[in-house]
Every structure is written in C-alpha cells, then in structure tokens.
Amino acid sequence: MAKRLLEFRDRTAVAGVGYTAFTRDSGVSTLTLACRAIMAALDDAGLGPGDVDGLATHRVGDSVAPTVVGPALGVHDPTWHLDQFGGGSVSHAVVGQAALAVAAGLAETVVCYRAVNARSEFRMGGTGRGLPVSPEIQFQAPYGYVAPPQQYAMYARAHMLKYGTKAEHFGHIAVTQRASAAKNPRALMRTPITLDDYLAARWIAEPFRLLDCCLETDGACALVITTAERARTLRRPPVLISAAAWGGGASHLSGGAADPTTSAAAALAPRLYAQAGLGPSDIDVAELYDCFTYSVLVQLEDYGFCPKGEGGPYAVSAGRLPVNTHGGFLSEGYVHGINHIAEAVSQLRGDAADRQVPGAEVALSTAQPGYILPATSALILTKG
Secondary structure: OHHHHHHHOOOEEEEEEEEOOOEOOOOOOHHHHHHHHHHHHHHHHOOOHHHOOEEEEEEOOOOOOHHHHHHHHOOOOOOEEEEEEOOHHHHHHHHHHHHHHHHOOOOOEEEEEEEEEOOOOOOOOOOOOOOOOOOOHHHHHHHOOOOHHHHHHHHHHHHHHHHOOOHHHHHHHHHHHHHHHOOOOOOOOOOOOOHHHHHHOOEEEOOEEHHHEOOOOEEEEEEEEEEHHHHOOOOOOOEEEEEEEEEEOOOHHHOOOOOOOOOOHHHHHHHHHHHHOOOHHHOOEEEOOOOEHHHHHHHHHHOOOOOOOOHHHHHHHOOOOOEOOOOHHHHOOOOOOHHHHHHHHHHHHOOOHHHOOOOOOEEEEEOOOOOOOOEEEEEEEEEO
C-alpha cells in the first residue's frame, strides 16, 4: 500500500482554474454556468475543448451531468467521466478520482466542475420540494428537523457543552473570513464586520446566527487536471496533487457515532498526511469547508492543528495558519467545495494578489467533514 501511495504522489496537477461570477440570481441555467466555468479553466491552462477527454462533477439534483456538458462543449467521446451523487462531502473525492484516472492513463485532461443555482433555484434544505432520498429522513421529517443549519447546530452545541466553546469563538471565524473576503474581488460579501455585528445578527438555529451560515450562491467553478509532466508545458505554473483521500464514518443522525464533537475528518487525516509524506506543521495555508463556522473549528482540531477541544481559542489566537483566505463559503460564495480547491491553487501559484500568503508551498483543502452524510474527502496540494 505504501508503495502505491508513493507512486500516486505528485504525478498529477491542477493546470487551470475557472470561475463564473458569484451572484444571487445568475439568470442562466446550470448548464450555461458549467460551460462558462469550464471554458475559463481551459483558457487559464492554455487549452481548448478539443483537449478534454474527461469530465467530472458531483451533485444533489441541482447541477448538470457530464453527459450533457460534454456535447455542449463539443466533447463527444470522453474516455472517462464521473457524475457522483453527493453533497460537499464528496467535493474533493471527485478531484481525487480524476487524478487517479489521469495517473492510470484512462484520460489525459479531465475537467472537474461544480455548477449551482443555489439561491435562485435549488435551495439546499429549503422548503417547497421533495425530501432528500435517505432512509434517515423518516426519523427527522416528522419533527421538522431537515435543514443543514438545524443539524449542524446540534454538533456545535455538543462542542460548547463538552469543551466550553463560546459564541465568540464562532464569531471570530466569521469576522476573520469576512476580512479576507474584503480583499477578494469575487466575494459576494466584502463589507467588513465586527464581533458586535455577529452577535447582533438574527438567529437561524441556536447556537447559529445568520453570520455562522454559508451563503446561498449561484455560480460555477472548474479545475483542469492533467499529468504533472504535461502541466509543466502549459500556460500556468502547475500545482501538484500530493495526496487525495476520501472515506466514511458513522452517521450521527442514526446514532452510529459515539462522540458528536469529533468528525470523520479525524479518521481521514492520518491517511491523507501519510500519502503526502507531510504533517499538520507542513501546511502553509488551509481552505477548510465552512458550511458553518463550527465546521472550521472542528476541522482545526481533527486535522491536527490544535488539541481536541481547543479549536475555539486557536481560532481567536489566529494560530500560525491562514484559513479560508478567499473568505470561504461564509463570505466569498458557496460552490459546494470546489472554490476552496481553486483558492488553494491560487495561493500556491502566488497569484492571489492582496490576500496572498507569503511563501505558500503546501495547501490543505477539505470537504464537508463527515457529519450529516457519513463521508468526507480532502486534498494536499503542493507548489510545482
């Protein structure tokens, strides 16, 4: 196993990144958003649709499949594609699987994308549509316990009760990420906020206030994955995929986990670091899945940046680690995981402008840490 992991390390790279604008009402279809982001990513890499032989995405009924995107782009015979059902938990697994396909020679150039009209159309956890397809939903729906803020609020409250975590700890994460977003021209929310602004925001699901919750966003983002060797011949500096890990865990909603204050990321992290031959102290910048402020706090612990129970004080102290340098889902926009990877690429290329972390060479980017859906995934990227 160790030899196979070493053979995968650094064999593939992110060669291009593309975005659409992030808005509250795109006015176009998810297909149009996907194609625009893919074309932007290909242009960033100095490639065109004729170079693409693989497409990959993840979705929960709110996007568009590779079998639709391919013909729209003129990619009629892809040698590999992936259309994975799942939310933010699988966002980084999609990129990892694309990298495996490239490393195995199943495709040479794979574009991973995510397109959502998550504000103007399919609102996650919203009302007015059918319930998710999950056997657990029968135990939640009678009580109106179906929206992600409700579910995550329970984990946050458990952490507060066990470790003395405070609202101000969550608030500091929201304030810090907004300060980063103020330097990001793509960000939906760029007006700075204070801790008083955070505490004055309306309740969503206690202990979460409005500013604890990610944005509902229309937009798309795409990444071009190819071999490291080929990436070095293209337009932009390559960013190597040094590790990609995904896995499962026990579902908290059906009582399978003993401790709700520990996420599935705690089990995945050692495998991820082992693949890369690195540890938490080697990470220069982290883009941690921030559907809610609590998910950042618990991942600071579960990825080994601070001891268990100390995520709140670590976040307030700012630690040594720059986190969610683009503003994250809380302030830049929520594209269901992939815009975190794109920001990590920018940091390692050194083209993040005013928000650039000096000397960044190693980045961690993570998916939803495995609550609600018992799965998670993550990547370690390094400067090529």
